Amino acid sequence: MISRPRAFPVLVALALAGCSADAGEDAAARLAAADPAVRRLLADADAAMAAGALAEAGVKLDEARALAPDSPDLWLAIARLRLRGGEHLTAIEAADRALAIAPDHAPALLLRALTVRDAHGAAEALVWFEAARKADPDNPDILAEYAATLGDSGAAGAMLSMVRDLAEAVPGDPRVSYLQAVLAARGGKFTIARSLLSRSGMATRGVPAALLLDAVISLEEGNVDSAAATLEGLAARQPGNARVRELLARALLVGGREAEVIARFGAEAEGADASAYLLMLVARAHERLGDRAAAAPLLARAYGGGTPGAVVLSAREGLPPATAGVRAALAAGKAPAGRDQALALRRRFPASADVAVLVGDALLGAGDVRAALADYARASRYRRPWPLTRKVAWTFDRAGDSAAADHLLARHAGGERSNASALVALAERRAARGDWQRTALLLDHAAVLGAGHDPALLGLRLRAAREEKATEDEQRLAATLAEVRPTPLAPR
Template sequence: MTFRPSLCAALAALALVLAGCSGGAEDSARRSAGPVSPAFVRLLDEADKAMAQGALADAGRKLDEARSLSPESPDLWLAIARLRLRGGEHLTALEAADRALALGPNHPPALLLRALIVRDAHGAADALIWFEAARKAEPANPDILAEYAATLGDSGQAGAMLKMVRALAEIAPDDPRVPYLQAVLAARGGEYTIARSLLARSEMVDRGVPAALLLDAVISLEEGNADSAAETLETLAARQPANTRVRELLARALLAGGRDSELIRRFSAEAALTEASPYLLMLVARAYERSGDRAAAAPLLARAYGPMRGLPVVLAVRDGLPTPTAGVRRALLAGNGGNARAQTEALRRQFPASVDVASLSGDASLGAGDPQAALTAYALASEVRRPWPLTRKAVWTFDRSGNHEAAELLLMRQIAGETDTASALVALAERQAARGDWVRAAVLLDHAMMLGSGHDPALLRLRLRVARELGKAEDTARFAALLAEVQPRRLSPR
């Protein structure tokens, strides 16, 4: 897949699912909002190359030179935004992106970057207006169409996504994002054979694109090829050790493939952690049960089928975590909130514009018993990106502070922006059920199941209760049967 060199590093820094740059000769010409000198273009190209090689200081010097030649160029400020993103200066990168947009209100690359930042910070729904503005500014830009299509899909608009993919195919029929996005649509529609064929045409699995690897594994699981899915997920888990969804899918693939001992060896220690999800607990418990170890399975089942848990936990220290994150987690796990806070305060002095540090600071403040400071830090981090784990902590903190309305509003905005976050859907469904709004709870839970969470025993238990409260006999029988299917026999240690 090819992105313009002027956007490539920024897209990578924003962790796009379709990241990956392979600019060819035809992409070397920089699209500018106005006339610029050849020397200016050369300096921006050299800065791009320096950033790609990790030479950020050299890139900064090149951009300083370029700024002296054309300080009002949107391309200059886009390059500055990319450099700041690469250097972890997220908040000042946002300022540079705003400057680029102010200088070029109709400059397609500036509009696209703003759309991507809004998507990260506020979700897919809020970003759509920016993607539409970028498309109107340059209707035949493949990058804009591809990202617009992906964002429409993330916001639950499958029909509009298909229309945008067709537009992309018309102007760039050989773009690998065309069959990839078509594969995503086919998989969401349950057409896994078609999805497999389209994904193969994209060649993105061979290139190791993470989103394509994940889609490949999901298709393999649905087709009954558990060993193939496990192999793919092993590769992806090694690259993304903190990705909970990938690890849980790997555990599911191992269980589906009858590799019980391997599942136990790989995930039993993780299942012992407080942070383990009911789904992972159930998977490990079933592996123990099939291995004949009732004593090991019983306590895991008790936790998996116990009440849903809303309390935040301190996440474990995993291999591959950044050193500062690991240090703060160790302090919090040891109950030393003051030390964790001192670490993050030192980091904030060193990296005041980093949203990663702001988020970590919020965690430390929460662990030290200061929810208001935690909310301030989380709000700062969410100016650039607002992933579900961050929102979940902010929701809990609002609830703890007694501001339940703010907590629910934030949760609803999260779901509106990311319609495919199953755990967020379940969290909101719990709130609706608590107030007796069984119809809305049913809609939320059904959507979560459609996304692939139908094996989660906690979700099924709540959905069964909703069916009973609504007096739906047929649904009650169906969800009781589904729960019985995923729920092993109740065990007690011998």
């Protein structure tokens, strides 16, 4: 198929949005009266960061801190430096320090809005974006990110209104056309989306999100070779992006390049962590080449279930050497070695959310479920994408805490309403509890998002219709399922 239990950040955001501006005015006054040397040091630090000279930026910020330790701009710059250096968890602490000094400091509010969105979903981040906009109503970065977050939360009308505000605040901002292109594509108006995306110029400049949208539009328009070329470049830049890899496999398959699908993704499909969608694509490639024996087991895995969310780490081309080393050890059955390598990385990079995830994976592979959950929780303070949520839910189940898994999946689906996989995973849990009405609603929404041709989804939706005694729905779903279910294959 192709969670967030912590309410504390939301409560903090509500307090910030409702507080007076006195503290911010005091901070602004301090900044205006600050020694010009401080402003110069902050500018020099920004320039060094832009050039990738992080150590030099750190020296400049240390000098600025000695002169103005209570400057919110200083602490925001420290947060940005820590993010660039992979110190995700201490970056959040620095941003919070800036907000403690100046609760209506718009740039720090924006940074926290983005981290809340990544960790807790679009819905919970909206209050942070509203606070940031209140602090700086015409800030284009705030308006653009706010608009995108509204769209991700399912509020298309509010997103369009925010995009119009952005156009009014900054005429000619390329993000206006890009965000309009996103809305058009979500509405199935791909010709309009293509025109708007071209007008933005963001794909031409190599912005990853715009390139991904460009590829999706190309696939829908039938320009599969163009889509594949774009996705090849994106996959090289983002080797850990599963959605990009799956879209690339789809583009290659639709373009009749079955041998390339197998060459590029065959080994990955053999791994136990391969998605059902990727399994199906590789199986279809084998089938088209006449190799039914290779296709049959892959289709059986794709449509026959397995262990949803199970954590099995496969080494993958393009991953950082340290990550690849841990994965290789675990895949080879050397769990203690993989755990020791991961723990050594954590000692070197204790504030990295990415390392925390890797440590959690390694500890889980070594059978230490509780310790794995602790590291996953640390990583989730900064970012909790769907693959991590799925792993954590599975780990909660393994630890015997199915209620926590249910809660986590429900929060993720609520915060990321355009994620069909999260909706299906939640629907499967609702079905296991006999909540067929809720199951049907979740699956119908997932179908609208593009998962409506998934045989597993249709099969579960058909069962929900039968349980609810919805005869017309049952007949319609049975007919649709018969059309899309693959012909049974048997090895020859």
